Amino acid sequence: MGDEEVKLFRTWSSPYALRIVWALKLKGVEYETIYEEVSHKSDLLIGYNPIHKKVPVLVHNGKPIAESLVILEYIDETWKQHPLLSDQPHQRALARFWAKFGDEKVLPAIWEAFTKQGKEQEEALSTAVENLKYLEEELKGKKLFGGEEIGLVDIALGWLANLVSVFEEITGLKLIPEEKFPLLFNWMQVFADIPVIKESWPPRDKLVAKFHSIREASLAKEAEKDK
Amino acid sequence: MAESDLALIGAWQSPFVLRARVALNIKNLQYVFHEETFGNKSELLLKSNPVHKKIPVLLHSGKSICESLIIVEYIDEVWSSSGHAILPSDPYGRAIARFWAAYIDEKFFPSLRSIAVVQDEAGKKAAVEQVITGISLLEKAFGESSKGKPFFGGDHIGYLDIAFGGMLGWIKVTETIAGLKLIDPETTPQLAQWAEKFIHDPAVSGVFPDIGTLTEYSKVVIAKLRGSAGAK
Numbered sequence: 001m002g003d004e005e006v007k008l009f010r011t012w013s014s015p016y017a018l019r020i021v022w023a024l025k026l027k028g029v030e031y032e033t034i035y036e037e038v039s040h041k042s043d044l045l046i047g048y049n050p051i052h053k054k055v056p057v058l059v060h061n062g063k064p065i066a067e068s069l070v071i072l073e074y075i076d077e078t079w080k081q082h083p084l085l086s087d088q089p090h091q092r093a094l095a096r097f098w099a100k101f102g103d104e105k106v107l108p109a110i111w112e113a114f115t116k117q118g119k120e121q122e123e124a125l126s127t128a129v130e131n132l133k134y135l136e137e138e139l140k141g142k143k144l145f146g147g148e149e150i151g152l153v154d155i156a157l158g159w160l161a162n163l164v165s166v167f168e169e170i171t172g173l174k175l176i177p178e179e180k181f182p183l184l185f186n187w188m189q190v191f192a193d194i195p196v197i198k199e200s201w202p203p204r205d206k207l208v209a210k211f212h213s214i215r216e217a218s219l220a221k222e223a224e225k226d227k
Numbered sequence: 228m229a230e231s232d233l234a235l236i237g238a239w240q241s242p243f244v245l246r247a248r249v250a251l252n253i254k255n256l257q258y259v260f261h262e263e264t265f266g267n268k269s270e271l272l273l274k275s276n277p278v279h280k281k282i283p284v285l286l287h288s289g290k291s292i293c294e295s296l297i298i299v300e301y302i303d304e305v306w307s308s309s310g311h312a313i314l315p316s317d318p319y320g321r322a323i324a325r326f327w328a329a330y331i332d333e334k335f336f337p338s339l340r341s342i343a344v345v346q347d348e349a350g351k352k353a354a355v356e357q358v359i360t361g362i363s364l365l366e367k368a369f370g371e372s373s374k375g376k377p378f379f380g381g382d383h384i385g386y387l388d389i390a391f392g393g394m395l396g397w398i399k400v401t402e403t404i405a406g407l408k409l410i411d412p413e414t415t416p417q418l419a420q421w422a423e424k425f426i427h428d429p430a431v432s433g434v435f436p437d438i439g440t441l442t443e444y445s446k447v448v449i450a451k452l453r454g455s456a457g458a459k
Contacts, residue, residue, distance in 0.1 A: 051330065051364065063319055070325045077318040089304040093292045100294060101278065134278055 006031035009045050009057040011038060013202050013210060015159035016068040017056035022155050023072055025196040027079045069099055072152060084152045098138060098145065099156035105131045106157070110175060114167045114211070115218035125173070132181055139183035143190060154191055161188040161197070166207050170215055234259040234286040236272050239436055240444055242336075242393040243295035244283040249389050250302040252430035254309040265448070296328055299389055311383045321386075324379070327368055328390035335361040339397060342405050343445065344452045358401075358409060365391060366415045373417075377424050384428055392425040396436045400445045 008024065008031050010017030024031050036045050036055055048057045048064035057064050058071045060078070065071050076084045085092050109131055112124035135157070138145060145153035164175050178185040191197060235251065235258055237244030251258055263269055263282055275284045275291040285292040285301065292301045303313040314321050334357065341354035372379045372387060379387035395410075402409050412419040426435050 060319075065319070065322045065326070067326050067329050070322050070329060073325065074318050074322040077321065089301050090287075090290050090292070092304065093297050093301045096297045096300070097292075097294055100297070 004030075005059075005061050007034060007059040008032070009034045009036055009048065009059070010055045011036050013207060014055050015163060016054075018200060018202075019068045019155050019158065020056045020058060020071050020075070021200050022150075022158065022197060023075045023084060025200065026082045026084075026150060027075065028081065029075070029079050069103070069156065072155060076152070082149070084146070084150070084155065086151075095146075095152045098135075098153045101131070101134070102153070102157045106135065107159075110160075110164070110167070113173065113175065114171060115215055116222065117219060120222075121173075125175075128175065129180075132176065132184060136181050136184050139187055144187065150191070150194065150197075154187075158191055158197065160184075161192040162201055163207070163211075164188065166204070166211055169208060170212050232288050233257070234261060236261045236263060236269070236275060236284040236286070237282045238263045238265065240265070240396075240441060240448075241282055242397055245396070245434060245436075246295040246389045246393040247283040247285060247298045247302075248434040249384065249392065249430050250299045250313060252434065253311065253313060253384060254302055254306040256302075256306065256309070266451075295393070296332070296386075296390060299386060303386075313380070313384075313389065314386045315380065323368075323372065324385065324387045324390075327365065327372075327379075327387050330361070330364075331390050331394065335365075336394065339394065339401055342401050342407075343449045346453060355405070355407065362409055362415055362418065366418050369417045369421060373421075378421065384425065384430060388421075388425060392422075392431065395422055395426060396438060396441050397445075399438050400442050403442055404445065404449075 006024070006029055008017070008020055010021070010033060012035060034042075034044070036042060041053060045055070045057060046053050048059060049066040052066060054066070056068055056071060057066050058074065059065075060074075065074050072084060085095055106128065109124055109128035113121050113128055116124060138153075144150055145157065160176070167173070168175055176184055176188070192201075233251075233256060235244070235247055237247065237260065239262065248260075261269070261271060263272060268280055272282065272284065273280055275286060276282075276293045279293060281293070283293075283295055283298060285298045287301075287305070292298050299313060315324060338354045338357035338361065342351060342358060345351050345354060368387075369379060373381065376382050378384050379391070384392070398409050401407065408414065410418045410422050425431055
């Protein structure tokens with residue numbers, strides 16, 4: 001593909017935007033990055049994603065695409081090198097299923113466990129454990145969710161490999177203990193060490209500070225509600 | 228295609244099951260339909276979709292495929308030379324269709340459901356606003372997507388027609404129960420015309436629920452959902 005214009009609107013920390021960074025880098029696609037501030041979104045971003053007004057947005061030759069999982073499939077269909085999805089329909093269906101499961105079940109449960117305390121946190125953790133068990137099962141006999149190579153599911157779940165340890169540091173909780181989830185624990189290490197992934201992590205100290213504030217704010221809000 | 232090779236676990240009332248059935252019809256596929264009873268999940272369902280325990284589930288040569296939109300894509304990919312293509316061929320068209328389908332599932336449908344279930348006035352008002360906003364966005368998206376043709380997918384029913392069309396039964400029921408006009412020739416002329424075409428399309432008409440029956444059924448469901456929601 002010759003003269004292409006590929007732009008990615010992201011924030012420095014968005015795990016959803018990071019998925020797109022990984023996909024583009026794995027495929028060796030050249031792109032321009034536009035960093036956005038959550039508190040002050042550019043008119044350009046809002047113009048490209050008026051419905052959700054969020055990152056990531058990929059703009060390819062002037063055409064915007066929003067929603068990270070939708071963008072990932074677009075990237076896979078447009079740039080064929082290093083495929084993220086199998087060409088077998090059932091394998092594709094399974095990959096889409098697990099990517100969706102990650103976003104709809106795993107992420108909310110872990111987020112709830114991170115932003116709450118006491119009984120609510122315990123319940124969220126319990127739900128998270130149930131969901132993580134399915135992921136552990138899915139990794140049986142595999143190094144990565146995509147098999148030997150990173151695939152869509154690895155990218156969709158990749159936020160675990162970074163943010164879980166940040167959340168664990170802040171809360172003192174063990175979200176993914178090695179004894180309970182040996183395969184998932186191993187996957188997180190393997191995934192995080194892949195060069196393209198490793199070089200793209202946002203600065204850890206900044207992440208710890210940011211999520212620490214988020215947790216504090218969430219707990220304060222809960223305390224207000226209880227008054 | 229041997230009939231026993233292909234089966235769908237579903238229920239007549241489900242908008243998500245309807246999506247799968249329309250896709251199967253577009254591809255002229257014969258299949259066994261396992262009808263579930265509301266409130267009593269079968270062994271087959273629990274075994275085929277242990278993670279979510281939800282319908283629809285497509286069973287094909289011993290494999291289960293779950294999640295309605297994933298099922299639609301699967302059907303389109305496996306039977307790519309039957310009937311007509313469900314997803315557009317160009318990646319950008321596919322991305323737009325998938326974007327709106329995600330919007331329908333994540334924003335539109337939960338609000339639609341809320342209108343009937345939520346009991347506090349503020350919550351209900353918010354849900355109604357979200358639904359009306361969603362419909363006006365989809366009216367605009369229809370114009371852009373159809374380019375003057377009868378469906379989101381152009382000449383034939385496509386992915387977004389299926390994603391949104393599946394909801395039409397419940398949209399009509401909500402209009403009746405809540406006294407609203409959601410899809411209406413005056414405010415949403417394109418969608419009003421599209422809805423009629425969709426419902427009467429040969430791939431849809433045989434499986435689209437009877438609105439009277441669905442309305443009666445919805446009263447039972449709403450009472451049940453309010454019962455469990457009111458406990459909080």
